[in-house]
Amino acid sequence: MNGMVVKQSDKEVEWRQRLARFASSGQQIKSFCQAESVSTATFYRWRRLLAEVGDATPAVDFIDVGVMPLASETQSMMPCAATSAALEIRLDLGQGLVLSILRR
Structure with a gap:
């Protein structure tokens, strides 16, 4: 796959974001899945699938480093x-x- 750009599916992006929210939520999987209206089986399946293709958490879109004066x-x-x-x-x-x- 060197040199190729791989477009993530909307579902993959959605699940990477969901797994990142879970990682920072501090919740148990069962309560997190209930809050997100997804089944725990689907959660485990996506977590396994994304772990197989790479990091299961998305890259951070923005890092706030504060404001520096001129x-x-x-x-x-x-x-x-x-x-x-x-x-x-x-x-x-x-x-x-x-x-x-x-x-x-």
Whole structure:
């Protein structure tokens, strides 16, 4: 499958999101399934299917890292010009691929 883009089905996306909600819910499977109006058998089947094709939890769509002031705002707030806000984010994407974002 190298180089191929695999489109996830709507059901797969829905179940990945549901499994992510379950993982963060702290609920037992039975009560979670009742709240989601799905059977426990269906829950177990989708969890097994998605585990076979990869991680059963979806990637996070958005990570809030807060708001950083602009460099000009930082300098006006702090009399020392040598002090500046910086942001560095490194994401290990697996298979030796690392995404680095640096803001100075």
